[in-house]
Amino acid sequence: MISEAEKKLLxxxxxxxxxxxxxxxxxxxxxxxxxxxxSDAVELGKLIHDDTYKREEKGxxxxxxxxxxxxxxxxxxxxxxVKKSNKMEEAHLFQLLYYLYYLKNEKGIEKIRGFIDYPxxxxxxxxxxxxxxxxxxxxxxxxxxxxIKGDVPQPQRKKICRNCAYLEFCWS
Amino acid sequence: MTRKNYYIxxxxxxxxxxxxxxxxxxxxKRPLPIHAIYSIYTYGALxxxxxxxxxxxxxxxxxxxxxxxxxxxGSFYPRETLLSGDLLxxxxxxxxxxxxxxxxxxxxxxxxxxxxxxxxxxxxLDNNMDALLENLxxxxxxxxxxxxxxxxRADYYRLLDKILPKDFRIGQRTRRPPKNMTNxxxxxxxxxxxxxxxxxxxxxxxxxxxxxxxxxxERRYSLALDISELFKPIIIDRLILYLIKKNMxxxxxxxxxxxxxxxxxxxxxxxxxxxxxxxxxxxKHRKIGRKVSYKRLIRLECYKLIKHVLGKEQYKxxxxxx
Numbered sequence: 001m002i003s004e005a006e007k008k009l010l011x012x013x014x015x016x017x018x019x020x021x022x023x024x025x026x027x028x029x030x031x032x033x034x035x036x037x038x039s040d041a042v043e044l045g046k047l048i049h050d051d052t053y054k055r056e057e058k059g060x061x062x063x064x065x066x067x068x069x070x071x072x073x074x075x076x077x078x079x080x081x082v083k084k085s086n087k088m089e090e091a092h093l094f095q096l097l098y099y100l101y102y103l104k105n106e107k108g109i110e111k112i113r114g115f116i117d118y119p120x121x122x123x124x125x126x127x128x129x130x131x132x133x134x135x136x137x138x139x140x141x142x143x144x145x146x147x148i149k150g151d152v153p154q155p156q157r158k159k160i161c162r163n164c165a166y167l168e169f170c171w172s
Numbered sequence: 173m174t175r176k177n178y179y180i181x182x183x184x185x186x187x188x189x190x191x192x193x194x195x196x197x198x199x200x201k202r203p204l205p206i207h208a209i210y211s212i213y214t215y216g217a218l219x220x221x222x223x224x225x226x227x228x229x230x231x232x233x234x235x236x237x238x239x240x241x242x243x244x245x246g247s248f249y250p251r252e253t254l255l256s257g258d259l260l261x262x263x264x265x266x267x268x269x270x271x272x273x274x275x276x277x278x279x280x281x282x283x284x285x286x287x288x289x290x291x292x293x294x295x296x297l298d299n300n301m302d303a304l305l306e307n308l309x310x311x312x313x314x315x316x317x318x319x320x321x322x323x324x325r326a327d328y329y330r331l332l333d334k335i336l337p338k339d340f341r342i343g344q345r346t347r348r349p350p351k352n353m354t355n356x357x358x359x360x361x362x363x364x365x366x367x368x369x370x371x372x373x374x375x376x377x378x379x380x381x382x383x384x385x386x387x388x389x390e391r392r393y394s395l396a397l398d399i400s401e402l403f404k405p406i407i408i409d410r411l412i413l414y415l416i417k418k419n420m421x422x423x424x425x426x427x428x429x430x431x432x433x434x435x436x437x438x439x440x441x442x443x444x445x446x447x448x449x450x451x452x453x454x455x456k457h458r459k460i461g462r463k464v465s466y467k468r469l470i471r472l473e474c475y476k477l478i479k480h481v482l483g484k485e486q487y488k489x490x491x492x493x494x
Contacts, residue, residue: 033478151484168472172460
């Protein structure tokens, strides 16, 4: 059960990310029960965001949904996500893929390249959007929609719980 | 970084210079690093400017005000940033639906009585708390639940008097103003705890004005009153018994002119220092798998309430397990 106001689902990059990380977190975050404000990990992420790629144009937010870490404009639009570790590959990957998908399908931008940057690892990875991935993203979007409209999913204890801002909430 | 509570007992001025706060009094000027403050508790005459309030609001730091007698006068509850419409609706639903409200109200009292029982058992005092817990099951009105709570507390204070030195006996519970030393300590401690709980609620999405045991019109932040019932025995009463039993507090810590019914400056200072120590004390939480402080336990209670009203997990009140 969710309120009327939430029915018009706005899928944000973070939600795609949380979909891969934890469904409970996805549900709570989407219902504005957020815990990130006190998390050291989130704080660190913000510092990395502010401290790296200072010459780039940052903080662009599109339609309240897309907030890639920075973009480079030119003949080809480059979309960059900055991450602190490559631990949650799939979640990061699809977050960026969703941005590419959105820019392509909602904004009609064809010439576009996506990168994940790991400044702490001194690595950069290019990400490509394929037809199969687009299909998969559509399925994920539907999934997210129905998860949020349903009851709070029971949390599953995983290794990553240890570093999660929602740890105390789930296990209190 | 963990933020700390700051307690200001002397008169003075709170000033902002750029993004730093300074407390200035007759002894000098002391910087309060803004990112290190969790809440401020102030007991003296404090002058404060709107620039200070703006900064506190931006950083989400509540200030709790007490008058010079230690009575709570109000809080600066900064603009809320953690809001969840869905949660608010659920919180209200659990108030309007009588059965749901009764369940929560009764849980708060169940927790309160169980924790009183813990304190009594710690001092090997035989008690009838189990019978009172039993009585709770047959209550179908809030007033009945309140009555059980009142009876439990009266018995509880009567039993505690058995182990208290003569000068410190509670006798009748009196407030506004309290009439003797231990009553003064209880009132002082309960106001402090009430404010601490307000700060914890502020850091969650819960709305502090919707309560279940207490009527929402009783106080501005009546949910804090509900939650305080659980923690009064374990945090405040145990602290008071500790201070008295260890002879850490005596007549000289009270205002002689006021018939020892109020803590003096020195007494307040001692009480607050021990209170803060206690908030920081940790215990191992089995389910979470790490140590949590007493202060954090209050936050966890808020989380449990959120889970309950969302229909995720039945609320079980905090009962001290040590």
